[in-house]
Amino acid sequence: MPIRNRKHLVFGPAFAGILALCLSLQSGKAKAEEDAPAVDKSEAAARCATRLSITFLGTSPTASMLASPRPQEELVDVLLDDNVFIERFSRFVNSSFNVGAGERPEQDASYYMAKFVMTNDKPWSEMFVGRYDVDVVDGRVQVVPNPEGLGYFRSKPWLVRYAGNEPAGIKIVTAYRMLQNVVGLKLVATTNAPEADVSAKGRSAPACAGCHYDNWHALDKVASVLSKKVVDAEGNVAFEAYTGGPKTILDGVPIASDEDLVQALVGSENFADNACRLAFRFLYGRDENSCEGETFDRCLDELQAKKTMQSALAAIAKNPAFCQ
Numbered sequence: 001m002p003i004r005n006r007k008h009l010v011f012g013p014a015f016a017g018i019l020a021l022c023l024s025l026q027s028g029k030a031k032a033e034e035d036a037p038a039v040d041k042s043e044a045a046a047r048c049a050t051r052l053s054i055t056f057l058g059t060s061p062t063a064s065m066l067a068s069p070r071p072q073e074e075l076v077d078v079l080l081d082d083n084v085f086i087e088r089f090s091r092f093v094n095s096s097f098n099v100g101a102g103e104r105p106e107q108d109a110s111y112y113m114a115k116f117v118m119t120n121d122k123p124w125s126e127m128f129v130g131r132y133d134v135d136v137v138d139g140r141v142q143v144v145p146n147p148e149g150l151g152y153f154r155s156k157p158w159l160v161r162y163a164g165n166e167p168a169g170i171k172i173v174t175a176y177r178m179l180q181n182v183v184g185l186k187l188v189a190t191t192n193a194p195e196a197d198v199s200a201k202g203r204s205a206p207a208c209a210g211c212h213y214d215n216w217h218a219l220d221k222v223a224s225v226l227s228k229k230v231v232d233a234e235g236n237v238a239f240e241a242y243t244g245g246p247k248t249i250l251d252g253v254p255i256a257s258d259e260d261l262v263q264a265l266v267g268s269e270n271f272a273d274n275a276c277r278l279a280f281r282f283l284y285g286r287d288e289n290s291c292e293g294e295t296f297d298r299c300l301d302e303l304q305a306k307k308t309m310q311s312a313l314a315a316i317a318k319n320p321a322f323c324q
């Protein structure tokens with residue numbers, strides 16, 4: 001289900017010049033590397049080990065890392081298995097998937113789920129469709145098996161955090177957060193003037209409909225297949241299941257539940273794009289540029305073959321370009 005075209009695969013005429021320049025730069029570097037004397041090679045290896053250690057662990061390399069003649073081949077898999085890396089990556093995911101930290105630890109469900117998924121070498125999709133629950137169990141936050149689970153998207157603390165305040169209980173905020181987490185949708189909510197009509201009627205006005213009713217990400221349509229927020233007289237928040245049958249949303253896909261929604265998103269190209277973009281941002285501290293399409297494609301291929309975030313990260317960090 002292609003929701004949109006992959007940007008880095010669109011090599012129209014305007015991109016041909018950039019591509020040629022990228023290729024000549026890369027082959028120039030490779031040539032220089034071949035001709036380098038031995039001392040330069042070991043210096044380059046030490047620089048590479050330093051880069052890998054700082055990127056993955058946030059610390060200077062150990063003496064044995066510095067002594068590795070081929071750091072990308074020898075160190076990347078070891079670093080990917082290191083608990084310090086898994087901790088750092090889980091925090092990075094959590095800060096990418098949320099606005100600030102939750103009021104309580106269990107609201108940072110994506111942190112716990114990422115750590116669980118990475119520690120147990122699970123497919124990255126398990127973040128969103130795995131049969132789990134993230135909640136306080138025996139006094140501490142845990143990821144526990146739950147046959148009714150949907151990643152962390154049905155965990156109560158997360159649901160409450162992102163329930164929003166729409167007057168009719170429609171969970172627009174949840175809908176947006178799910179799209180942002182799974183496929184990387186980025187929209188900036190417009191600030192409502194105090195007197196603005198925030199009801200469904202108001203949101204269908206031209207200034208609002210572009211985000212709320214039109215386009216594949218129409219927030220109100222996505223929210224319409226989620227449960228509704230209900231608040232009782234004591235102020236307790238509960239959720240009322242959606243039972244209205246399939247609706248045609250996203251790019252014309254019939255969706256009847258939060259589960260259908262997340263399965264469709266995880267099955268889209270945008271899911272893999274977003275996973276590789278996360279991996280790229282963690283490793284480079286920025287988005288990929290137009291010369292890095294090849295690295296990005298290698299990441300997508302590895303992710304498709306092996307499913308894990310580790311495989312995505314390895315594809316990028318083992319690419320010679322990472323240490324050049």
Ligand code: HEC
Binds near residue numbers: 189190202207
């Ligand atoms: C550029 C896209 C965009 C436009 C345009 C837009 N919104 Fe939104 N709207 C969002 C996003 C994103 C959210 C979710 C915000 C969040 O995560 O807190 C949202 C959330 C909302 C909510 C739910 C708030 C809650 O707490 O549950 C209401 C109500 C709303 N918008 C009304 C409007 C109205 C009225 C307009 C037009 C004046 C409008 N929006 C225009 C993107 C948009």
